[in-house]
Amino acid sequence: MRVHILYTGGTLGMIDTPAGLAPGADLTGWLDRLLTGTDLADEVTLSAFDHLIDSSNATPADWAAITADLWAHQQEADGFVVLHGTDTMSYTSSALSFALTDFGKPVVLTGSQYPLGVVGSDATPNVTGALRAVTSGKLDRVAVFFGHKLLAGNRVMKTSSWAFQGFDCPSVPALALTGAPWQWTPAVQTGCGWHDPAPYQRHDVLVLDLAPGITAARLAAALDPLPEAVVLRAFGVGNMPSEEPGLAAVISDTIASGVPLVVASQCPQADVLLGHYEAGHALAQAGAISARDMTIEAVYAKLVFLLCQGLAAEEIAHWMVTDIAGELSS
Numbered sequence: 137m138r139v140h141i142l143y144t145g146g147t148l149g150m151i152d153t154p155a156g157l158a159p160g161a162d163l164t165g166w167l168d169r170l171l172t173g174t175d176l177a178d179e180v181t182l183s184a185f186d187h188l189i190d191s192s193n194a195t196p197a198d199w200a201a202i203t204a205d206l207w208a209h210q211q212e213a214d215g216f217v218v219l220h221g222t223d224t225m226s227y228t229s230s231a232l233s234f235a236l237t238d239f240g241k242p243v244v245l246t247g248s249q250y251p252l253g254v255v256g257s258d259a260t261p262n263v264t265g266a267l268r269a270v271t272s273g274k275l276d277r278v279a280v281f282f283g284h285k286l287l288a289g290n291r292v293m294k295t296s297s298w299a300f301q302g303f304d305c306p307s308v309p310a311l312a313l314t315g316a317p318w319q320w321t322p323a324v325q326t327g328c329g330w331h332d333p334a335p336y337q338r339h340d341v342l343v344l345d346l347a348p349g350i351t352a353a354r355l356a357a358a359l360d361p362l363p364e365a366v367v368l369r370a371f372g373v374g375n376m377p378s379e380e381p382g383l384a385a386v387i388s389d390t391i392a393s394g395v396p397l398v399v400a401s402q403c404p405q406a407d408v409l410l411g412h413y414e415a416g417h418a419l420a421q422a423g424a425i426s427a428r429d430m431t432i433e434a435v436y437a438k439l440v441f442l443l444c445q446g447l448a449a450e451e452i453a454h455w456m457v458t459d460i461a462g463e464l465s466s
């Protein structure tokens with residue numbers, strides 16, 4: 137089994153600098169020592185971003201660069217591991233899941249909370265777990281391995297800034313849990329796929345949180361000038377203040393201007409049901425799109441993905457509620 141690793145940056149390969157943690161560790165030497173004497177000793181190739189990043193700096197251009205690197209090595213390996221910072225790893229894994237439905241080989245992202253040079257770091261279990269996942273013969277999609285769990289790439293969220301169990305899927309079970317042997321969950325649906333997608337580039341998608349007391353004037357100001365699409369993080373099943381003067385009109389004017397507006401929930405575990413309450417009725421009436429049980433990361437990456445395909449607002453509305461890569465329960 138051959139594995140290709142792409143190193144993009146993140147805490148895993150960072151060292152202390154006067155300005156805080158920054159890339160600079162000897163990843164190649166560390167990997168060599170990790171794999172010497174194992175069944176993967178001579179089976180791993182490595183490529184790296186020219187400019188290693190803290191994943192807080194990642195943009196859709198980085199999602200495109202990762203996708204391009206994976207395709208460039210697609211024939212050379214049986215499985216692929218992307219070493220990535222944890223901060224935006226679930227955005228990248230969601231994005232890759234839409235772009236790689238045709239890839240046909242497992243891709244697992246991982247990183248760590250502590251750098252590889254710290255005694256007790258989670259770098260070793262996370263990287264070896266990711267390697268084990270992509271060589272298992274049981275995975276055919278984009279996933280994240282972290283804290284002894286293998287998690288679907290477009291269902292996962294970073295749930296802790298410090299815990300070794302820093303990631304979870306609030307709406308679906310883990311794909312596998314480590315152990316001897318690993319415990320695998322029976323495979324579930326993976327969506328209809330997307331053939332030959334246009335590469336990622338940046339689009340103007342606004343993610344907006346509602347909070348008690350928000351006014352129509354504040355919401356209107358945040359939407360001026362209009363972005364290409366909006367993700368409105370509303371309350372519960374997709375509710376907003378229905379008694380606040382002018383608020384519903386700002387939403388309906390935005391949608392009437394041809395801007396897709398997706399309503400997601402502030403609850404990590406949610407199923408958005410627009411109109412279930414009177415407080416969500418205006419959103420349903422205005423033609424807002426429900427995020428259903430998608431994570432905020434999957435919603436954002438999917439909107440950027442669909443905008444990159446040059447789709448009109450009605451087509452975006454259709455695809456947002458259609459399962460492309462297993463991101464959405466049908």
Ligand code: ASN
Pocket residue numbers: 145146147148189190191192220221222223224247248249250
């Ligand atoms: N700031 C880091 C990053 O996302 C956090 C980490 O990797 N643990 O690149």
